[in-house]
Amino acid sequence: MRAADLITHSVPVLKKTDTGSFALQTMADHHLSQLPIVQSEKLLGLVREEDILNHHNNDAKLQEMKLKLLKPFIHDYEHIFEVLKVSSELKLKVIPVVDKDENYLGAITLEDLMNYFARDTDILEPGAIVVLEIAVGDYSLADIARIIEQESAKILCVFAGTDKEKTKIELTLKLNVSDIQGIIQSLQRHSYVVKDSYQEPEYFEDMKDRYDSLMDYLDV
Template sequence: MTAEQLISDIIIPLRTSDTGEEALGIMNEFYVRHLPIVNQHELLGLLSEDDILDNDAEAAVGGYNLSLQHPFVRTKDHLYDIIRLVADHQLTAIPVVDEKRHYAGLITAEDLLRHFAENGTFREPGGIIVLEMVRQDYSLAQLARIVESENAVILSAHVQTFQESPRIEVTLKVNKQNITNILASFERFDFVIKATFNEVEYFDSLRERYDSFISYLNV
């Protein structure tokens, strides 16, 4: 999945002549706190809600000093690169440019979350297993062999690291809802099972997080 496949054309970029008040109106309408400023096809920068509050809201945004240093992704950038930039800069939207650095569109944080929620991996029935281990013990190949020994496969895997700690959490989604035998196999290999979820619990948790995120955007 690349940036060009996630672009939304619903939100029209700002012009340099637009005022801060007009920008706030668009932000409130689409539940974002960031909007691109575009002149013709050139991306000039990304305006944040804080930039408007730090300047004269009745003035044109073209005269603002922007706090963000041109964060953007290119059309061919991978989904993971997009997520990294969004997280690093705490963005609610990120501009996309083509190889000539012409503005191609916008990706919102809601678009990213919706992509994961609608991804086939999430839709396919299965069970969730969260393992805790130290970094040097992590081997996806070994985890896959254990799961496959119980006639199942890993649909997705996510590794969470912790700052200044050798500990990691590995979240696996497997294609079986009854994961009792898989859990027993992990225990035989001395893996620490931190949590498990069945399909209903998992999607309820995902929906709750999605609703919380939307509520946050609405604030």
């Protein structure tokens, strides 16, 4: 999945000749706190609601305010994981997308990202969750998949993270089955540490509630 596949044209763009008041109203109308400023198809940067509010004259044009614009962007050919990385590192709810000549193509919102990972990566599909803690040198997804498949199950989704010392991996596995007692016992027999496990229906309903709450928050 490339960034180009998630571009939305519903995010309005501002011009540097727009006033601060107009920008604030546009943000309010679209439930966004950041908007791109575009001139002659070129991205000038992202303006933040808080920066405009902190200016002494909201009726001034944006170019007169001398605001410190953010200028993060993603190329249309980059992987969706890069979009997530930029959004997380810079705490962005709007990520501008440009082509190889840095012409503005559109934007990806945080809501778009959440929808993609929740709906298109099987996170909300029925199935249990198993969390493993593995030493970095012992990590083999092929071995883990083999053990799980021997229990007549499949891995639908994988998320991996490392601890602060970079010595251990926390591997979260979304499976296509709800009964995972046999899988847990088999993993433990192969010396894998099962840190956590979550079975349906409790986990599935909790995930749906959390997802719906996040979508409501993003729409505030």
